[in-house]
Amino acid sequence: MFILYMSALDNDEERATFTDIYESLKYTCIHVALKITKNQAMAEDAVHNAFVSLILHKEKYLEMKRCKLKSLIVIIVKNKAIDLLRGEKYKIDMPIENLHSIEVMDNFCISEYVTSGESYRWLVDCISRLPEQYRVVLQLRYIHEFRNNEIAEKLGETQQIIAMKLYRAKKILKKLLLKEGEYFG
Amino acid sequence: MDNIYNEIVLEALLKKAVIDDHNNELVSIPSENELKSLFMFSDQYQLKMKLLFRREKQQVIKKIVFNVIRRIAILIMIVGVILFGLLLINIEVRATVRNAITEWFDKFTRYSYSENIPAEKGVIWTFEYQLKSYVEKERVDLGSFTSITYNDDENNEISFQFGIASDISFGIDNERSKYEIRNIGDMEYHIYTAISSEYPSVIIWLQDGYAMCISGFITIDELINIAQTISKK
Numbered sequence: 001m002f003i004l005y006m007s008a009l010d011n012d013e014e015r016a017t018f019t020d021i022y023e024s025l026k027y028t029c030i031h032v033a034l035k036i037t038k039n040q041a042m043a044e045d046a047v048h049n050a051f052v053s054l055i056l057h058k059e060k061y062l063e064m065k066r067c068k069l070k071s072l073i074v075i076i077v078k079n080k081a082i083d084l085l086r087g088e089k090y091k092i093d094m095p096i097e098n099l100h101s102i103e104v105m106d107n108f109c110i111s112e113y114v115t116s117g118e119s120y121r122w123l124v125d126c127i128s129r130l131p132e133q134y135r136v137v138l139q140l141r142y143i144h145e146f147r148n149n150e151i152a153e154k155l156g157e158t159q160q161i162i163a164m165k166l167y168r169a170k171k172i173l174k175k176l177l178l179k180e181g182e183y184f185g
Numbered sequence: 186m187d188n189i190y191n192e193i194v195l196e197a198l199l200k201k202a203v204i205d206d207h208n209n210e211l212v213s214i215p216s217e218n219e220l221k222s223l224f225m226f227s228d229q230y231q232l233k234m235k236l237l238f239r240r241e242k243q244q245v246i247k248k249i250v251f252n253v254i255r256r257i258a259i260l261i262m263i264v265g266v267i268l269f270g271l272l273l274i275n276i277e278v279r280a281t282v283r284n285a286i287t288e289w290f291d292k293f294t295r296y297s298y299s300e301n302i303p304a305e306k307g308v309i310w311t312f313e314y315q316l317k318s319y320v321e322k323e324r325v326d327l328g329s330f331t332s333i334t335y336n337d338d339e340n341n342e343i344s345f346q347f348g349i350a351s352d353i354s355f356g357i358d359n360e361r362s363k364y365e366i367r368n369i370g371d372m373e374y375h376i377y378t379a380i381s382s383e384y385p386s387v388i389i390w391l392q393d394g395y396a397m398c399i400s401g402f403i404t405i406d407e408l409i410n411i412a413q414t415i416s417k418k
Contacts, residue, residue: 030226055237120202124209135206
């Protein structure tokens with residue numbers, strides 16, 4: 001009887017926490033998804049898909065700190081929204097074709113460029129203007145410190161694609177910095 | 186060296202910038218209460234989420250039940266082993282267990298009959314079936330048990346053994362044979378068909394209070410034919 005009680009108690013706590021997480025974040029999730037999809041039904045699907053994938057690995061996620069878990073859930077919801085839009089063949093990114101005309105010099109170095117607080121703020125702003133699919137990969141890499149294979153597993157892509165996205169994200173960042181930055185080659 | 190240094194600095198800068206950007210993003214999201222007044226979920230979505238959490242709950246319950254059953258089974262096993270171990274301390278229990286194991290093993294490897302089977306003493310049995318190229322080679326008569334061996338030109342052997350059932354028992358190698366029972370007429374024949382030509386097939390049965398056994402490197406049909414022609418000499 002005691003064993004039965006203890007088993008039930010442990011999992012009741014687990015179950016309550018996971019439902020709590022959803023209840024405490026559902027509006028945040030739908031807001032984030034709607035910003036990307038611009039469509040309520042698609043946003044709801046994105047949130048649903050995000051929680052389906054969260055439940056699959058819930059043991060891992062329940063061990064995380066609440067603030068970090070919130071950040072990860074937001075990222076996963078954004079990714080699911082992007083996936084749905086990709087399926088609908090929507091262009092969600094900012095028009096980066098404008099940037100193609102700008103040559104990135106081989107020796108252009110972001111770290112040398114960011115020499116002041118202002119230029120650092122501009123770097124942060126450029127990151128916020130990155131296409132969401134690249135932003136998500138950067139966030140998973142630098143905030144949650146996942147390796148390429150872990151990011152690939154979470155986003156349902158191959159390691160090669162993740163590596164390519166990281167490379168492209170940095171390249172686009174350089175172009176964004178050059179477009180309205182101080183440094184011209 | 187400069188490139189490596191730049192790379193390190195870039196990674197550190199990027200990390201901080203990505204974190205700051207993400208924090209700005211999270212801070213810019215209105216609170217749940219504010220969003221509550223702006224959004225309404227569709228009925229379909231609410232149903233989908235309800236079903237999702239219900240399925241998850243069912244999986245959790247299955248997991249709980251499985252864990253509980255597993256723990257109980259392990260507990261029962263441990264208690265059983267401890268109790269059995271304690272019982273085996275007793276000499277009489279040890280002897281009973283040993284006898285039970287021996288009897289079980291003998292059940293599949295030894296034929297013994299009860300003492301209540303009536304039998305006429307001193308009967309000599311023979312068979313009328315003609316064994317091609319086999320001749321009697323040896324006969325051992327121990328009163329209650331008789332063993333007759335037949336050989337052919339290639340030294341293949343057929344053995345015919347009989348004795349009063351209550352006085353003898355036959356041992357069988359049941360690992361290298363396929364076992365079956367055939368009822369032919371009034372007789373119940375226990376047949377052990379060898380799985381390889383390296384081992385003999387065996388037939389055992391009870392006839393008129395005598396236990397009989399024929400074994401040899403011949404077919405089962407031939408063994409049965411021999412058995413059916415057994416009669417008192």
